[in-house]
Amino acid sequence: MSQLDERIGYLVKQVQQAFRRACEEQLRSVGLSMSQYAVLRALADAPGAPAAELARRTFVTRQSLRDVLTGLKEAGLASVAAQPSAGRALPVTLTDSGRLMLDQAERIVMEVESRMLITLPPGDVRQLATLLTTCAENLA
Amino acid sequence: MSQLDERIGYLVKQVQQAFRRACEEQLRSVGLSMSQYAVLRALADAPGAPAAELARRTFVTRQSLRDVLTGLKEAGLASVAAQPSAGRALPVTLTDSGRLMLDQAERIVMEVESRMLITLPPGDVRQLATLLTTCAENLA
């Protein structure tokens, strides 16, 4: 039996939870959740993408994304077109308000990420990125 | 701005979600969720621990753990003592049924973990563990 300290699945969960926790703590000052941040971020990377595409980019289901999108619409941070652009796809866009919020949130999240990596030399960070990418590919 | 591919926070989330997804998919065959598995696992490592201790070990709050524990009790996999052992702490234990279930689940999760790491030489796995541990410590 492997030691718990070496179980990658366990460690990944631990880091993900700690990172999420730390981010939520800081994001609370601007009234944003980590889930909402993730959607805003995806929205900035893919303006006008349908909700289903945003769901894929944030690793959740369409149904889950709807829950978060509801909150973002109510907060005036995102906007869903009334008419489909192609097929049934309704383009989602960032509002001006959403863009400003994302800028603030981005700074906060980057700070937490920096803190998480503060003791690691750049080479180690690149290596970590490579290893994690490999893990993701192996599970795909 | 960093490329998304190199954002460790993003990659950790991706891997964690993929791992969880893959595990849930396989665990469904024995009727267990990943959250439940995590609690059973913690319970095996700390027999008779109070719920609050299990919560710490699974990185969730006491309140969240209660939700999962309710399901485990209903499924007859865990048992909560009626009388406190010390203070208000109610010892939680695995039932025989729970132990059998954990054995099955453990094999399933180990298989998924192996698949995730299949292309990585042992040295890389150890380094990944080291890097992740460092990240967790930096956020603590």
Added chain:
DNA sequence: TGAGGAATGTAAGGATCCTGACATGAGGAG
């Protein structure tokens, strides 16, 4: 002895995420 702190249990409410199911629109195979 009594006040306060720390840990635990519990409850309520809300946010996020899931599966399952169904309807709709686009595009290809026959």
Added chain:
DNA sequence: CTCCTCATGTCAGGATCCTTACATTCCTCA
């Protein structure tokens, strides 16, 4: 053209997780 498949949107229900709040028990310290 019609049937089929696929992608998208939507709804319902349930599981998990969170914050906030309060009660209880033990321990420390004045």
